[in-house]
Amino acid sequence: MTIPIVVVDDEQVDRYIVRRLVKKAGIDGKVVEFQAGDEFLEVIMDQQRRTEEIGSAPPPMLVLLDINMPRITGFEVLEAIDEGFGDGGSDADCMIILMFSSSNHAEDKQEAFSYGFVKDYIIKPITVPVLQRIVDQYYEEN
Amino acid sequence: MALREEYRVALEACPTPLMLVSKDGEILLSNSRLDDLFGYEEGELLNQSVETLVPQEIRRDHPDLREAFFEVPTSRSMGTGRDLFGARKDGELIPVEIGLDPIESDGVPLVMVSVLDIRERKAGEAKIRHALDAASSAIVMIDDHGKIELVNVQTGKMFGYEPDELIGRPIECLVPERYRRKHSVYRVSYQNARANRSMGVGRDLFGVRKDGTEFPVEIGLTPLDGVGGRQIMATVIDITERKLTEEAIQHKNAELERLNHELSEFAYSASHDLKAPLASMAGILALSHDDLSAGDHEEARANLGRARELAERLAGRIEDMLTLAKTDSLDETWEDVAVCDAVVEVWQLLDIDHASGIAFSTAFNHTDPVRTVAPRLLIILENLLSNAINYRDPKKADPTVCVETSDEGGVFRLAVRDNGIGIAKEYHQRIFQAFKRVSDNNAPGNGLGLALVKKNVLHLGGEIAVESDADGTVFTLTLPRRFEVDRQDAAD
Numbered sequence: 001m002t003i004p005i006v007v008v009d010d011e012q013v014d015r016y017i018v019r020r021l022v023k024k025a026g027i028d029g030k031v032v033e034f035q036a037g038d039e040f041l042e043v044i045m046d047q048q049r050r051t052e053e054i055g056s057a058p059p060p061m062l063v064l065l066d067i068n069m070p071r072i073t074g075f076e077v078l079e080a081i082d083e084g085f086g087d088g089g090s091d092a093d094c095m096i097i098l099m100f101s102s103s104n105h106a107e108d109k110q111e112a113f114s115y116g117f118v119k120d121y122i123i124k125p126i127t128v129p130v131l132q133r134i135v136d137q138y139y140e141e142n
Numbered sequence: 143m144a145l146r147e148e149y150r151v152a153l154e155a156c157p158t159p160l161m162l163v164s165k166d167g168e169i170l171l172s173n174s175r176l177d178d179l180f181g182y183e184e185g186e187l188l189n190q191s192v193e194t195l196v197p198q199e200i201r202r203d204h205p206d207l208r209e210a211f212f213e214v215p216t217s218r219s220m221g222t223g224r225d226l227f228g229a230r231k232d233g234e235l236i237p238v239e240i241g242l243d244p245i246e247s248d249g250v251p252l253v254m255v256s257v258l259d260i261r262e263r264k265a266g267e268a269k270i271r272h273a274l275d276a277a278s279s280a281i282v283m284i285d286d287h288g289k290i291e292l293v294n295v296q297t298g299k300m301f302g303y304e305p306d307e308l309i310g311r312p313i314e315c316l317v318p319e320r321y322r323r324k325h326s327v328y329r330v331s332y333q334n335a336r337a338n339r340s341m342g343v344g345r346d347l348f349g350v351r352k353d354g355t356e357f358p359v360e361i362g363l364t365p366l367d368g369v370g371g372r373q374i375m376a377t378v379i380d381i382t383e384r385k386l387t388e389e390a391i392q393h394k395n396a397e398l399e400r401l402n403h404e405l406s407e408f409a410y411s412a413s414h415d416l417k418a419p420l421a422s423m424a425g426i427l428a429l430s431h432d433d434l435s436a437g438d439h440e441e442a443r444a445n446l447g448r449a450r451e452l453a454e455r456l457a458g459r460i461e462d463m464l465t466l467a468k469t470d471s472l473d474e475t476w477e478d479v480a481v482c483d484a485v486v487e488v489w490q491l492l493d494i495d496h497a498s499g500i501a502f503s504t505a506f507n508h509t510d511p512v513r514t515v516a517p518r519l520l521i522i523l524e525n526l527l528s529n530a531i532n533y534r535d536p537k538k539a540d541p542t543v544c545v546e547t548s549d550e551g552g553v554f555r556l557a558v559r560d561n562g563i564g565i566a567k568e569y570h571q572r573i574f575q576a577f578k579r580v581s582d583n584n585a586p587g588n589g590l591g592l593a594l595v596k597k598n599v600l601h602l603g604g605e606i607a608v609e610s611d612a613d614g615t616v617f618t619l620t621l622p623r624r625f626e627v628d629r630q631d632a633a634d
Contacts, residue, residue, distance in 0.1 A: 011418065013448050017425040024432065068414040071569070102421035103413040124418070125425030 003029040003139060004055040008040045008077065009066035009100065018064060018126060025128045027135050029062075030055060037069055037077040044095070045084060059139060064100035064122065067108060074099060078115045096138045098122050146171060146247070159257045162245075165212045167192045167205060170252065179259055181231040192255070197229045212251055215244030228257060237264045280378040284313045286371055288329050300380055302352040313376075318350040333374065336365035341376075349378060357382050400600070401470075407575070411463070415577040419456040423449050459577065462590040466576055469597045472518060478511035479519060481556070485545050488523045492531060500531060500541045508547040512554050514621065518598040522606075525591040526617050530560035533615070554621045561614035570608050 005022060007015045015033045022029045032054050034040040040063075043049050054061055067074035081097070098120040099112040112118050119138070122130060146162075149171055153160045159176035161169055172187045180187070180195055187194070196204045220226060220240035227235040239258040244251060274281050280297035284290055290308045298305040301316055308315075317325045328341075341347060341361035349359045362377040426449045433442035482504070489502055512519075527543065534541040544559045565573060576593035595617075599606045604621035 011422055013422040013426050013452065016448075017422070017429060020429050020432075068418060101414075102417040104417075105410065105413050107410075108413075124421035125428065127428070 001028065001059060002055070003027065003059055003135065004061040005029040005031045006034065006040070006054060006061050006063045007031060007100070008034045008037055008063065008069075008074070010035050010069040011066070014066070014100075014124060018131075021126060021128050021131050025131050025135075027131065029135075032061075037065075037072040037074060040065075041072075041077060041080050044081075060094045060096050062134065062138065063095050063097045064126075065097055067099060067101040067103060067112075074101070075111055078112070078118065081117070082115055098134065100124065100126070149247075159259070161187070161192075161255050161257075163192045163208075163253050163255055165209075165251055165253075167208055169194075176257060179230075179236070179257060180228060181234075195228050197227050197235055211242060211253065212244075215251060215253070217241075217243045236261055277377075278379075280380075282308075282313065282316070282376045282378065283366070283373050284329075284376070285373055286333065288313045288326065291373060297378070300351075300378065301349060316349055316378075318348050318356050321348070329374075332363060333365075333372065336367075336372075338362075338364050349380070358385050408463070408467075411576055415459055416456065416463070419452045419459070423452040423456070426452070463576070466590065466593060466597065469518075469521070469594060469601070472515070472598075472601070474515055474601075476513055477516055479514050479516050480510045481508065481512050481519070481547065481554075482506050482510055484516075484520065485523060485556075488520065489527055489543075489545075492524070492528050500534065500543055503542070503544045505544065505546040508549045508554055508556075512621065513623070514602055518602055521598050522595050522619060525595045526558040526619070529591055529617075530558055530562060530615070533560070533562040533565075535561065535563045535614075549623075552623045554623055555618060556621075557616050557618045559614065559616045564612055564615055565608065565610040567610070570610070573608070574606070 005018070005027075007018045009015050012035070015035070019031045019033075022031055034043070043053055065074045065077060072080075078097070081095075095117070097115075097118050099108075099118060100122050101108060102124040104123055109121050112121050120134065122134070149162060153162070153171060153173040156173060157175070159173065159179045161172035161176050164170055169187050169190050169192055174184050177184050177187060192208070193201050193204050218241075220242055226238050226240055228238045229235055237260050239260050241256040241258075243254040243256070245254050246252065274292075274294035275296070277294060277296060280300045281292075281294045282290060282297055283292040290311050290313055293305050293308050295305055297303075297308065301308075313329070314322045314325055339362075341363055347359050347361055348356045350356050358381045360379045360381050364375040364377075366373040366375055426445050430442045430445040430449065433439070433445060485504060485506075527545075530543040538561055540561075542559075542561050546557045546559065548555045574592050574596040577589040596606055599619060599621075602621050604619060607618045607620075609616045609618070
């Protein structure tokens, strides 16, 4: 079972690190990268493109979402997802959203978790054990 | 003489110092209390002239006054409204009150003189007077009709009058013209309510000096119900200084609030904008380590190169943050700046590097010079103009930048108009925050320029606004012409 791992981050190095660590950890994952929040939103709102570019459910996609990005921030992405999927529709189940930031600010965490569907808050740099834990935690049932 | 003996006994029994004086001023009888008061032995004053007991400087005039009394002899107090003194044997003058009662003895007109020693009362009055005059606030007592009965020295000083000048005047003469009518209404209602309280709670009160100038005051009111009517005591404090201090504190508070806000923004920025490249660097270095362990030297080299780029970016950001921080401590010298020249000069400096091919025009409709802090204005101009250059629209054949100015209602306005790529409306707030770039990473700039502009504009007391659409962008700077003056006034 290949896990779709989505990295939404304007920093190319951070996307590259995730890709490398997925490989190093030996996770059966397909890493899909977006360098901007709006590009990610465009794809997930479009059922067909989502299936083509990320993969069809199940398993749900694992989304690592950066906060500080130009144009629209990670929080604004959350807001858009909340509006688009907020009615408890099954679409929300197809994503495991983890914030992915260098910020250890309490305010940032608070804001992130104010969206009920945000499952975790990962502080950069991400490491193999953290990645492993995430995959084990969210995919052990699958 | 038998009658006189009767008088003697009666006088002696009376607790008041008394004497019986003839028309020509001879002391016919005095009781021992009077002798004591003036320092004489018992009977020593008999047959002496009454003028002996009158102070030296009016002794000469006294016989005339005495004669006038005997022309129309009536019971009365002597010297109403004047301070009277008696001369003791040892020369000491003592304040006295004197009562005169005409009597007739065997057809001879005499006068019975009662002398009250008022030294203690005078001392008490002086003490109260001193206390009133020692008060730092003005103290004014008014009667039932609002007439001034008593003022202390401070009242005269505060309102610019001689203290005596105010006695008998309506209290409204200390109230600015525009409040006078209302004041008399308030006063009457207070005189009926009568309670200790401050005047005009929640309103700003003013006093007016003799020369017509006004000043802010605080007033406390106390009703006095005692002998001689229903008076009101008002305590007036000149709060000019306090008001100025309050204003200065408010000014400082606003400044502190702004700095505090900036500090929290700085902390936020530090955790995002400074930590982010560092976290990426740590990640990529860990990978380089893996690469070296695995013997993949090429990948390791590439990753170390990425790490170095990140380090350089971080150093740049720190430099930018310092630039931003330094903006707060720029020299605040206000001077007259010829804005027309400054705009052209700034453009020419930018033009040398990268503005070639852009049509630059100006429309100056303001009056030079503009009073401002030159380095701040230059930073603002440089950044607005270089943004207009950097974000030109490559799809448009004729890139233009235009600077327009005007003066309106005490405000200097400068607009930088370009036909560049424009800024979407949702980013108009964010663009003024440090390191918040809205374009993709490959466009030039570091996300600092507009933050610097904003900061400097705030320091000049002005505002910066942006409008943008597909045709381009207009940044409008407005600076109050009087900002320096107002600021100076607040600081003084």
